[in-house]
Amino acid sequence: MKKTVVITAxxxxxxxxxxxxQAFSAPIELKWSNYFPVPAMxxxxxxxxxxxxxxxxQGKVKFSYFPAxxxxxxxxxxxxxxQGIADIGFSNIxxxxxxxxxxxxxxxxxxxxxxxxxxHVANDFYKKFKPKEWDKVHVxxxxxxxxNVIMTASKPVAKMSDLKGxxxxxxxxxxxxxxxxxxxxxxxxxxETYDAVxxxxxxxxxxxxxxxxxxxxxxxxxxxxxxxxxxQVYTFYLVMNKDTWNKLPADVQKVFNExxxxxxxxxxxxxxxxxxxxxxxxxxxxxxQLSPVEAQKWIKAADTVVEKYVKNMVSxxxxxxxxxxxxxxARERIDYWLKKQREAKIxxxxxxxxxxxx
Numbered sequence: 001m002k003k004t005v006v007i008t009a010x011x012x013x014x015x016x017x018x019x020x021x022q023a024f025s026a027p028i029e030l031k032w033s034n035y036f037p038v039p040a041m042x043x044x045x046x047x048x049x050x051x052x053x054x055x056x057x058q059g060k061v062k063f064s065y066f067p068a069x070x071x072x073x074x075x076x077x078x079x080x081x082x083q084g085i086a087d088i089g090f091s092n093i094x095x096x097x098x099x100x101x102x103x104x105x106x107x108x109x110x111x112x113x114x115x116x117x118x119x120h121v122a123n124d125f126y127k128k129f130k131p132k133e134w135d136k137v138h139v140x141x142x143x144x145x146x147x148n149v150i151m152t153a154s155k156p157v158a159k160m161s162d163l164k165g166x167x168x169x170x171x172x173x174x175x176x177x178x179x180x181x182x183x184x185x186x187x188x189x190x191x192e193t194y195d196a197v198x199x200x201x202x203x204x205x206x207x208x209x210x211x212x213x214x215x216x217x218x219x220x221x222x223x224x225x226x227x228x229x230x231x232q233v234y235t236f237y238l239v240m241n242k243d244t245w246n247k248l249p250a251d252v253q254k255v256f257n258e259x260x261x262x263x264x265x266x267x268x269x270x271x272x273x274x275x276x277x278x279x280x281x282x283x284x285x286x287x288x289q290l291s292p293v294e295a296q297k298w299i300k301a302a303d304t305v306v307e308k309y310v311k312n313m314v315s316x317x318x319x320x321x322x323x324x325x326x327x328x329x330a331r332e333r334i335d336y337w338l339k340k341q342r343e344a345k346i347x348x349x350x351x352x353x354x355x356x357x358x
Contacts, residue, residue, distance in 0.1 A: 031088070032087065033071045033080060035090075036090075038068055045264065056259070077089040077091035078091060088240050092234045094172030095189075099133065102133060102326065103131055105330060106125060106235040108327070109306065111231040111299075113352060114349060115147065115349075116269070116270040117348075123143075137242055147208060151204050151205045152166070153197050157204075158225070165183075168184070168206050169197075171185075207234075208273055213275060214272070225290070226290070229295040232302070238265075273348070273349040276349070
């Protein structure tokens with residue numbers, strides 16, 4: 001009888017240990033949301049991040065991945081992460097215009113030459129100023145799109161005056177620049193833009209060349225005006241729900257903190273824009289460079305958007321010197337990273353002749 005009791009006790013004890021170990025070793029399950037279509041490189045880089053983080057945490061973290069807006073649409077990703085519907089989200093600030101007032105400095109036409117430079121500047125900006133507007137989430141990395149260009153379906157744009165009467169897709173401060181250049185801006189979510197061009201709801205798009213492949217805009221546009229002298233980008237973010245971050249074990253947080261998100265995103269955005277331009281060349285799209293005289297006209301017009309931003313921020317209680325300090329810092333970092341690009345001999349789709357692919 002005693003022997004049976006002892007054996008039973010040992011079995012029960014073993015079961016308790018087994019199930020305790022199973023509970024203890026259960027992976028941390030995280031939901032990752034992204035609105036880009038599955039074939040797009042933005043989706044593939046998220047997949048790479050997921051594989052790498054799972055490997056580096058030795059299975060402690062497991063992801064459920066929701067690309068193409070299957071969990072949250074582009075406009076809902078930030079709120080969805082803040083509310084815990086998703087643990088990690090990949091989107092851009094123009095979908096929530098006015099929420100990230102200080103960070104919107106980076107959406108201004110500041111003269112970004114290309115994606116590689118702009119991505120590094122965006123991270124420098126965040127690290128320098130740590131805007132309080134991001135306090136509700138944990139920022140993994142800031143990043144940006146490549147430089148926007150004017151894509152049109154039928155009418156080529158070689159001069160600013162050519163834009164008069166045209167309806168061009170652009171939202172947030174990108175849309176403000178469209179208006180300053182003389183066109184009518186129209187805010188349309190990127191996944192819906194293809195049909196809008198095809199059905200002639202809009203005449204064109206103010207967006208990077210990488211979308212020629214990612215969103216198949218190469219099928220519906222015939223002309224591209226490379227207006228990189230005004231250098232405007234869409235600012236993106238990769239963020240995590242704050243409670244999720246705070247609950248992660250220290251060793252898992254360390255993996256996230258040490259992973260080179262910034263460098264990989266800079267390279268990815270730069271590479272996919274080069275790929276987009278090369279696709280456009282294959283499709284015989286008409287590429288137009290602004291003449292030096294015309295470029296100055298575009299810069300002058302775009303500067304009105306910068307000044308409008310400054311006045312708007314001052315009206316909301318910010319000091320003018322503070323706001324101009326953000327702009328000055330971003331432009332200084334543009335010069336710094338363009339110099340670094342030249343030193344590293346990195347080519348890009350847009351920018352000065354010596355760094356631009358031929």
